[in-house]
Amino acid sequence: MIFQWTILLLISPLMMPAMPAGRPPDPGELVITEIMVDPHATKDTYGEYLEVTNVSDDPVQLLGLIVRDHDRDWCPVTRPLLVPAGRAVVFARRWEPSANGGFFPSYLCTGHALHLKNDRDSIVLDWYGVDIDEVTYRAREWPLEPGKAMELDRSCYDSAINDEPSAWARSRTPMPSGDFGTPGK
Ligand SMILES: [Ca+2]
């Protein structure tokens, strides 16, 4: 009996699922830094994407995060997704660069989970009910244009400052599809 318990104690740590690396995000540590609201070269259901940057000094684990709006669009992160300090991840609607405009996403939001309305919408990074970052864009004030992603100015990588339309500009960097954006860069 003692022998059996000894064996069990020795192998049990090997059977436990490993905790994913990185710590949870605190408010303001993830910043929405680029949004493709209205792709022109692809359908919206293929080419919309959202870039999120970790502005903290630590690797952050996004398993458990929900990317949502204030309506019915919900994209929960259901597998480990580590973002190193200073790096970005891209949430997209299609994996294949040939379909999404020409980039490699970090995480896929299928179906209606990530649907960015062209005239106005909100994007919330929700950590178990806590807002890590939120952006609400509207057609008149924000630099929305078909085929051009909105990029947050590098000096404005801040979860409060990115609420301001003046912190954003239309991308001028061509993608393989012919649209403009720098997802993940
Ligand atoms: Ca759209």
Ligand SMILES: [Ca+2]
């Ligand atoms: Ca914000």
